[in-house]
Amino acid sequence: MPRTKIDIANLPSVVTAERDGEIGFLRLSRPEKRNALNDTLVLGIEAYFAGLPNDIRAVVLTGDGDHFSAGLDLSELTVRNTVESVHHSRNWHRVFDQFEFGKVPVIAVLHGAVVGGGLELASACHVRVAERSAYYALPEGVRGIYVGGGGSVRIPRLIGASRMMDMMLTGRTYGAEDGLSMGLSHYLVENGAGLEKAVELAKRCAANTPMTNYAVMHALPRIADIDRPGGYMMEALMAAISSGSEEAQARLKDFLEKRAPKALHKG
Numbered sequence: 001m002p003r004t005k006i007d008i009a010n011l012p013s014v015v016t017a018e019r020d021g022e023i024g025f026l027r028l029s030r031p032e033k034r035n036a037l038n039d040t041l042v043l044g045i046e047a048y049f050a051g052l053p054n055d056i057r058a059v060v061l062t063g064d065g066d067h068f069s070a071g072l073d074l075s076e077l078t079v080r081n082t083v084e085s086v087h088h089s090r091n092w093h094r095v096f097d098q099f100e101f102g103k104v105p106v107i108a109v110l111h112g113a114v115v116g117g118g119l120e121l122a123s124a125c126h127v128r129v130a131e132r133s134a135y136y137a138l139p140e141g142v143r144g145i146y147v148g149g150g151g152s153v154r155i156p157r158l159i160g161a162s163r164m165m166d167m168m169l170t171g172r173t174y175g176a177e178d179g180l181s182m183g184l185s186h187y188l189v190e191n192g193a194g195l196e197k198a199v200e201l202a203k204r205c206a207a208n209t210p211m212t213n214y215a216v217m218h219a220l221p222r223i224a225d226i227d228r229p230g231g232y233m234m235e236a237l238m239a240a241i242s243s244g245s246e247e248a249q250a251r252l253k254d255f256l257e258k259r260a261p262k263a264l265h266k267g
């Protein structure tokens with residue numbers, strides 16, 4: 001099925017919304033500024049997820065042009081005072097949380113610069129596919145600023161606070177292969193192959209029961225943040241709720257009656 005535009009209210013032109021069946025596509029469409037995240041673009045991301053049709057089961061996020069995103073639009077920083085900067089950062093927190101703890105898994109395709117706020121955006125996605133051209137940096141240190149899009153919360157959970165400290169203090173960059181082994185991406189593919197891989201993964205996510213996806217997206221990261229007894233309790237509740245659904249019961253029956261695929265490793 002060809003991709004079609006999705007009609008979403010208040011979507012600015014720097015964001016492109018499309019769909020192909022139950023997969024939604026969100027494209028950062030500001031390539032002339034290397035997809036630098038200005039207020040319009042961040043609010044466009046918010047509008048996209050707020051207006052996503054209910055029958056979309058997974059989203060693929062990409063950046064137009066040669067780079068995923070050059071991070072915060074630095075031209076906006078020079079016109080904000082301190083309190084406006086706090087509100088600006090809190091705004092990013094709200095928008096990124098909205099989809100990280102949203103309804104559907106988001107698979108990001110990373111290429112070229114994935115830097116500063118671009119890396120913060122990528123780290124809020126559930127699965128990251130990197131093309132070989134992708135590289136990662138946190139140039140905030142060099143620019144005399146600090147991460148503000150949830151980077152200090154999310155990135156240490158991927159690579160550890162110590163590595164993030166080095167990136168920010170020394171301006172160190174990592175290429176796509178290192179990014180894969182460090183946990184910045186989950187998959188590494190050749191240049192130009194990211195979208196196809198992301199769609200394949202999105203289709204697999206979309207085939208899960210909505211309850212399982214909800215548990216993985218909402219309960220798993222929260223369990224990782226809390227104490228063991230609380231974690232065990234939340235896990236037990238999620239396990240009971242998800243296995244009790246009609247859809248889960250039907251899938252279990254399919255396996256027991258030999259109609260479902262086995263969990264084999266294909267290498």
Ligand code: 1HE
Pocket residue numbers: 032033034036037067069070071072073074075089092113115116117118138139140143145146147148149
């Ligand atoms: C920008 C931005 C931007 C490009 N804000 N305008 N992020 C950074 O420190 C990275 C800054 N960007 C770069 O280092 C380079 O642009 C790239 C390596 C990503 C790409 O280089 P290149 O040679 O392909 O493009 P360019 O010529 O540098 O940029 C093209 C245009 O985009 C140019 O504008 P023009 O009007 O002169 O054509 C650039 O000024 C513009 N541009 N990146 C504004 N970031 C919530 S807190 C998060 C804090 C951060 O993200 S800090 C990290 C910011």
